[in-house]
Amino acid sequence: MAINYKxxxxxxxxxxxxxxxTGITHCATRLxxxxxxxSVIDDKKIEKIDQVKGVFFNAGQYQIxxxxxxxxxxxxxxxxxxHELLExxxxxxxxxxxxNPIKHAIRTLSDIFVPIIPGIVATGLFxxxxxxxxNDSVLAFFGTSADKIPEFALVLLSVLTDTVxxxxxxxxxxxxxxxxxxxPIIGFVIGLMLVSPMLPNAYSVADLNSGVEPLMAFxxxxxVGYQGSVLTAxxxxxxxxxxxxxxxxxxxxxxxxxxxPFVVILVMMLTGLLVLGxxxxxxxxxxxxLITGLIKLPFGIGGLLIGxxxxxxxMTGMHHLFIMIETxxxxxxxxxxxxxxxxxxxxxxxxxxxxVSVRAKDKNVKVIGTSAGVxxxxxxxxxxxxxxxxxxxxxxxxIMLGCSALGGAVLSLLNVQAxxxxxxxxxxxxxxxxxxxxxxxxxxxxxxxxxxxxxxxxLFGVPKEVMMSDDEYLGEQQ
Numbered sequence: 001m002a003i004n005y006k007x008x009x010x011x012x013x014x015x016x017x018x019x020x021x022t023g024i025t026h027c028a029t030r031l032x033x034x035x036x037x038x039s040v041i042d043d044k045k046i047e048k049i050d051q052v053k054g055v056f057f058n059a060g061q062y063q064i065x066x067x068x069x070x071x072x073x074x075x076x077x078x079x080x081x082x083h084e085l086l087e088x089x090x091x092x093x094x095x096x097x098x099x100n101p102i103k104h105a106i107r108t109l110s111d112i113f114v115p116i117i118p119g120i121v122a123t124g125l126f127x128x129x130x131x132x133x134x135n136d137s138v139l140a141f142f143g144t145s146a147d148k149i150p151e152f153a154l155v156l157l158s159v160l161t162d163t164v165x166x167x168x169x170x171x172x173x174x175x176x177x178x179x180x181x182x183x184p185i186i187g188f189v190i191g192l193m194l195v196s197p198m199l200p201n202a203y204s205v206a207d208l209n210s211g212v213e214p215l216m217a218f219x220x221x222x223x224v225g226y227q228g229s230v231l232t233a234x235x236x237x238x239x240x241x242x243x244x245x246x247x248x249x250x251x252x253x254x255x256x257x258x259x260x261p262f263v264v265i266l267v268m269m270l271t272g273l274l275v276l277g278x279x280x281x282x283x284x285x286x287x288x289x290l291i292t293g294l295i296k297l298p299f300g301i302g303g304l305l306i307g308x309x310x311x312x313x314x315m316t317g318m319h320h321l322f323i324m325i326e327t328x329x330x331x332x333x334x335x336x337x338x339x340x341x342x343x344x345x346x347x348x349x350x351x352x353x354x355x356v357s358v359r360a361k362d363k364n365v366k367v368i369g370t371s372a373g374v375x376x377x378x379x380x381x382x383x384x385x386x387x388x389x390x391x392x393x394x395x396x397x398x399i400m401l402g403c404s405a406l407g408g409a410v411l412s413l414l415n416v417q418a419x420x421x422x423x424x425x426x427x428x429x430x431x432x433x434x435x436x437x438x439x440x441x442x443x444x445x446x447x448x449x450x451x452x453x454x455x456x457x458x459l460f461g462v463p464k465e466v467m468m469s470d471d472e473y474l475g476e477q478q
Contacts, residue, residue: 003051003070009078011049012064013085016041024088026075029375029382031064038062053368054387065383067375112179112234113323116171117422119164120330124420124431126160127334131434133157165331169194169226169233176237182244186261187237193269194233194277199225223273228331230324231284232277239276240268288328295337300409303341307408308401310342311349314381315390326421337417339431340442344407346425347446348400348453350376353384355457356392360466379424396461399453407449416441 013021016033020041023034035041038057046055046064051074053065066074079086132138134157139145164171170191177187202225204212214222226232247260295302313319322338330336350373357369372383389396416438418431428446432438 003073005070005073006077008049008051008066009074012046012052012074013078015045015049016062018084021085021088024075024079024085026071029065029067029071029380031066031071031075033062033064034060035062047368048364053372053383054391056386056390063386065372065387067371067383068380108179109234109321109324112172112175112237113327115175115178116168117323119171120327121420121422123161123164124330124336124418124422125433126157127419128430128433130157130161135436165228167192167195168327168331169229169236172230172233173237173240176234177241177244180238180241180245182237182241182264183261186244186264187240190236190240190265190268190272191233193265194226194229194236194272196225199223199273201225202227202229217274221274222278224277226272226277226281229277229281229284230328230331231287232272232280234324235276235280236268236272239271240264243267284328285332287325288332291325291329291338292333295341295412297412300413303408303410303412304405305408306338306341307344308405310408311345311385311401311404314345314385323421330419330421335417335419336421336431337412339421340411340416340418341408343418343424343428343442344411344446344449345400345404346376346379346381346428347407347450348403349381349384349389350374350425351403351450351453352396352400352457352461353388355454356388356396356462356466359458359462362466365466377425379427381424392461392463392466395463396457399456399461403449403453403456406452407445410445411442414441414445416445 012031016035017040020035020037021033022036025032041062043055046052051066051070053067055062055064057063079089134146134149136146170188173187173191173194174184175187176182178184200212200214200223204210205214205224214224217223244260244264247263248256251260295306297305310319310322313322319342322342326336326338329338353369353373353376357366357373360366360369368383369388372387375381376384389400416432418428419434420431423431425446429439429443432442
């Protein structure tokens with residue numbers, strides 16, 4: 001049966017109240033409404049509407065979870081033929097702008113890193129495949145060994161696995177310039193200068209056995225390339241874009257095309273290599289050491305803390321801060337243990353949704369629970385988190401948090417760590433294929449956490465009203 005998107009939209013508006021809406025937009029999975037009076041909205045009526053997977057209210061926004069693809073069509077059906085709603089149309093950025101400045105800063109970081117994630121994810125998979133192809137046992141199975149592999153094949157493998165991290169500052173500068181209103185190609189050029197092959201390579205300088213030393217400017221400023229440096233590229237991108245915008249306002253039109261890029265590139269190259277680079281590189285290394293130290297706390301305590309805190313960070317939007325730390329870890333160590341310790345959240349959250357769906361008698365809850373669980377397995381957590389886990393109280397939330405924390409602790413004790421990021425739940429094992437131990441251990445722990453979370457929720461976490469039909473519930477209320 002075809003989905004009537006127009007009817008879904010009209011039912012939502014009739015319950016919320018058109019006059020109650022002051023702003024309307026949507027994200028990947030949710031219809032977002034800014035409302036005057038949240039108390040007049042009947043959540044249960046909204047949740048009974050076809051395709052609605054849950055609702056929640058946050059920062060003045062009434063958010064209705066519809067799912068990827070569906071939300072776009074419902075939104076379009078609403079604004080196309082309704083001039084009053086069209087006038088209230090806003091953007092996701094405008095809705096988020098007035099909120100907490102810390103949240104805004106974290107969201108900005110996310111906007112910078114998200115465009116470059118596909119390249120790093122692909123590189124992580126290449127690294128995993130490289131580990132498999134060069135594994136002695138695999139090579140022996142095919143009757144060969146590493147020393148018999150042609151040099152050109154090894155070089156091509158290195159091109160696939162090393163390029164993104166070698167030029168990571170260029171990618172970050174490009175994305176930062178784009179985010180802050182500068183010309184992206186100028187940012188890309190500045191980023192390339194930070195990793196110019198004419199500079200001493202940062203990785204070689206860090207290797208005491210390489211014999212490579214930094215160049216010294218004025219006798220006391222070390223000059224090196226910033227391969228893998230995230231923070232330096234991020235700040236240079238921000239300052240460079242701001243400088244470009246100022247210059248374009250003041251520069252005569254006849255000189256703008258030539259001299260604005262000239263000044264921006266010159267100033268930011270010197271600032272990056274002589275001033276900010278040496279300072280921020282120390283700060284960045286300190287941050288990496290701090291997080292690494294937390295992760296390596298004895299008896300899995302670090303993994304327990306991170307596994308518990310990550311779902312709470314997702315609820316508040318603070319999880320976007322993790323992306324920068326993960327990028328730094330990958331660039332400096334080649335591994336990403338942080339995402340490993342956060343990963344069990346997805347397994348536990350999906351299991352809670354499926355358990356609620358299995359025990360529910362209400363058909364709508366069954367559909368929402370199943371679809372939210374499947375969506376979580378594919379990496380989108382909001383429908384399960386807000387539509388099921390949080391919606392049904394502290395028991396399912398506590399089970400999810402406890403299982404996520406337990407999974408983090410176990411993985412920390414077993415020293416499991418990814419070599420990429422950006423892959424969740426079902427696809428996440430691909431980040432561990434570089435080692436059979438890592439892959440098998442991760443999968444076993446993930447399955448155990450899923451089963452544990454499902455069983456605990458099934459036995460103790462499903463509210464009584466969910467396990468009753470509407471007639472039984474109403475009868476008991478009377």
